[in-house]
Amino acid sequence: MKVMATSATREEAVQNHLLAGVSDEELARLLPNLQPVSIPLGKVIYESGERMDYVYFPTTAIISLLYIMENGSSAEIGVVGNDGLVGIAIFMGGDTTPNRAVVQSAGTTLKMLSAAMKEEFTRGGRFHNQCLRYTQALITQISQTAVCNRLHSIDQQLCRWLLLSHDRLPSDRLIMTQDLISNMLGVRREGITHAAKRLQSAGYISYVRGDMTILNRKGLESGACECYQVVRTEYDRLLG
Amino acid sequence: MKVMATSATREEAVQNHLLAGVSDEELARLLPNLQPVSIPLGKVIYESGERMDYVYFPTTAIISLLYIMENGSSAEIGVVGNDGLVGIAIFMGGDTTPNRAVVQSAGTTLKMLSAAMKEEFTRGGRFHNQCLRYTQALITQISQTAVCNRLHSIDQQLCRWLLLSHDRLPSDRLIMTQDLISNMLGVRREGITHAAKRLQSAGYISYVRGDMTILNRKGLESGACECYQVVRTEYDRLLG
DNA sequence: AGTCGTCTGTGCGTTGACGCGCTTAGGCGA
DNA sequence: TCGCCTAAGCGCGTCAACGCACAGACGACT
Numbered sequence: 001m002k003v004m005a006t007s008a009t010r011e012e013a014v015q016n017h018l019l020a021g022v023s024d025e026e027l028a029r030l031l032p033n034l035q036p037v038s039i040p041l042g043k044v045i046y047e048s049g050e051r052m053d054y055v056y057f058p059t060t061a062i063i064s065l066l067y068i069m070e071n072g073s074s075a076e077i078g079v080v081g082n083d084g085l086v087g088i089a090i091f092m093g094g095d096t097t098p099n100r101a102v103v104q105s106a107g108t109t110l111k112m113l114s115a116a117m118k119e120e121f122t123r124g125g126r127f128h129n130q131c132l133r134y135t136q137a138l139i140t141q142i143s144q145t146a147v148c149n150r151l152h153s154i155d156q157q158l159c160r161w162l163l164l165s166h167d168r169l170p171s172d173r174l175i176m177t178q179d180l181i182s183n184m185l186g187v188r189r190e191g192i193t194h195a196a197k198r199l200q201s202a203g204y205i206s207y208v209r210g211d212m213t214i215l216n217r218k219g220l221e222s223g224a225c226e227c228y229q230v231v232r233t234e235y236d237r238l239l240g
Numbered sequence: 241m242k243v244m245a246t247s248a249t250r251e252e253a254v255q256n257h258l259l260a261g262v263s264d265e266e267l268a269r270l271l272p273n274l275q276p277v278s279i280p281l282g283k284v285i286y287e288s289g290e291r292m293d294y295v296y297f298p299t300t301a302i303i304s305l306l307y308i309m310e311n312g313s314s315a316e317i318g319v320v321g322n323d324g325l326v327g328i329a330i331f332m333g334g335d336t337t338p339n340r341a342v343v344q345s346a347g348t349t350l351k352m353l354s355a356a357m358k359e360e361f362t363r364g365g366r367f368h369n370q371c372l373r374y375t376q377a378l379i380t381q382i383s384q385t386a387v388c389n390r391l392h393s394i395d396q397q398l399c400r401w402l403l404l405s406h407d408r409l410p411s412d413r414l415i416m417t418q419d420l421i422s423n424m425l426g427v428r429r430e431g432i433t434h435a436a437k438r439l440q441s442a443g444y445i446s447y448v449r450g451d452m453t454i455l456n457r458k459g460l461e462s463g464a465c466e467c468y469q470v471v472r473t474e475y476d477r478l479l480g
Numbered sequence: 481a482g483t484c485g486t487c488t489g490t491g492c493g494t495t496g497a498c499g500c501g502c503t504t505a506g507g508c509g510a
Numbered sequence: 511t512c513g514c515c516t517a518a519g520c521g522c523g524t525c526a527a528c529g530c531a532c533a534g535a536c537g538a539c540t
Contacts, residue, residue, distance in 0.1 A: 065383075067383060067387045069387070069391065078383075088379075089376060092373065093373040093376065093478070094373060094478050097379075132332045133332065133334060135332060136328075136329060136333065138379075139328075139337075139378075140338060142379065142382050143317040143318075143382050144307070146317050146382060146389055147309070147426070149390040150389040150425075150426040150427075151426055178488070179487075185390075186391055187390075188527070190489085191526090208487090208488095208536080209486080209535085209537075210487070226309065230338055234334075234338060238334050393497095394497075427498090430498085430518095431498085449505090449507075449516080449518075450516090450517070481540105482540090484537100484538090484539085485537095485538090486535100487535080487537100489532100489533080489535095490533075491530105491531090492529105493529090494527105494529080494530105495525105495527085495528075495529100496525105496527085496528090497524105497527100498523105499524085499525105500521105501521090502520085503518100503520075504517100504518080504519070504520095505519095506515105507514100508514085508515085509513095509515100510511100
């Protein structure tokens with residue numbers, strides 16, 4: 001995690017949609033506290049139950065929220081990109097969550113001390129409201145993950161997962177091995193191999209050794225269950 | 241849904257833990273707006289995407305949050321009892337959610353007009369904070385449901401579900417058919433039949449035609465996955 | 481060029497859950 | 511008391527996903 005000495009510029013900040021949606025006055029107060037940081041793939045930002053010293057506003061990075069079982073298996077409960085922030089427990093009041101936050105796609109985020117976050121949140125302005133609306137959107141995403149885990153096939157879930165990632169990605173390339181994806185989705189690696197091969201045969205994606213490219217979004221959308229669209233629509237409604 | 245003419249008394253209000261946790265001053269402001277209502281099993285409080293006119297603070301009732309698929313199948317994403325409230329979208333700012341809220345166990349709740357809810361929430365006092373802490377607890381419950389749906393057997397999930405219900409129940413009796421439970425958990429009715437029979441053989445529960453009694457909580461806890469305890473611990477930490 | 485580690489593909493047998501159809505049994509009202 | 515409705519139990523065959531073991535395949539690094 002490389003920290004640049006300077007605070008974030010306004011141009012950097014508005015790359016994050018949540019920050020782009022606050023008032024000029026609020027943004028002016030936030031800017032000096034926002035530090036650009038670039039974070040590598042696989043970096044653990046929060047550990048389950050651990051004190052969170054910073055909140056993170058992704059600009060180009062994508063962060064995955066995971067629950068890790070006692071036996072080591074894991075499952076993703078949500079994904080955060082430049083549409084939101086990581087660390088909602090800071091302003092919700094719990095300070096910690098029983099989840100791990102890990103970088104799914106390397107890139108930059110803006111980090112801010114928890115204290116500064118709490119201070120601006122308690123002022124109760126547009127920033128406060130935006131944070132809560134984003135939290136509601138995230139709740140919808142988590143809920144739909146629960147439903148999808150229950151009722152849909154690996155193929156459908158992989159499509160949903162790729163679309164959620166693609167929405168938060170600056171390009172069509174996703175650096176991610178099938179093994180990592182299987183940990184996210186909480187399934188076998190071979191299950192992902194099969195599903196990915198089918199998607200490749202259909203011409204929706206192509207990949208070689210951890211380097212995946214999305215070729216046909218429409219195709220993926222047709223292969224996904226309704227869960228993706230429900231989440232997408234709700235994000236647009238709440239944050240659009 | 242039977243509405244009594246009078247406002248709620250302080251004694252009624254504090255049966256709901258969330259209301260019990262606010263300041264005297266706040267409670268005094270809330271009381272005139274709180275109306276006791278008794279609601280029968282199966283009543284739909286909110287429909288997916290529908291405007292929410294009231295928020296509900298359960299006292300003895302239990303409400304289930306469900307997502308209904310386009311093809312009619314369904315899955316529970318969370319359950320609310322006297323530990324919280326139904327209608328968080330009101331103060332989170334989205335006004336609606338893509339979920340259905342349905343009464344899982346008949347009983348009473350205190351309902352309050354959305355406008356009154358918003359007004360007290362925006363005052364930003366202890367009530368505001370309690371609502372957010374409760375929302376975080378609910379997020380944990382939903383997250384753990386997602387994980388559990390992915391990784392655990394029907395037997396384990398039934399145990400978890402029974403324990404979550406029991407925690408919110410005034411007695412050990414649960415009026416609920418296996419068919420309804422299967423809709424909640426998003427599995428086949430026969431799956432619940434098998435799991436329930438095993439739990440009955442073990443002496444953990446007994447049931448006849450939609451009338452279930454919990455005989456051995458410890459037994460259920462031993463049959464459940466870690467998901468139940470994670471949620472329980474987090475509720476205690478955030479709201480206890 | 482050769483070696484090693486990692487990523488991907490494949491082929492088993494196993495299993496938990498599904499879908500369907502049907503039976504048994506309790507409860508209630510006519 | 512009879513009949514009906516609904517809840518619960520049972521027995522298939524089917525299937526998606528699992529666990530495991532191993533084989534190619536690509537890239538990086540001597």
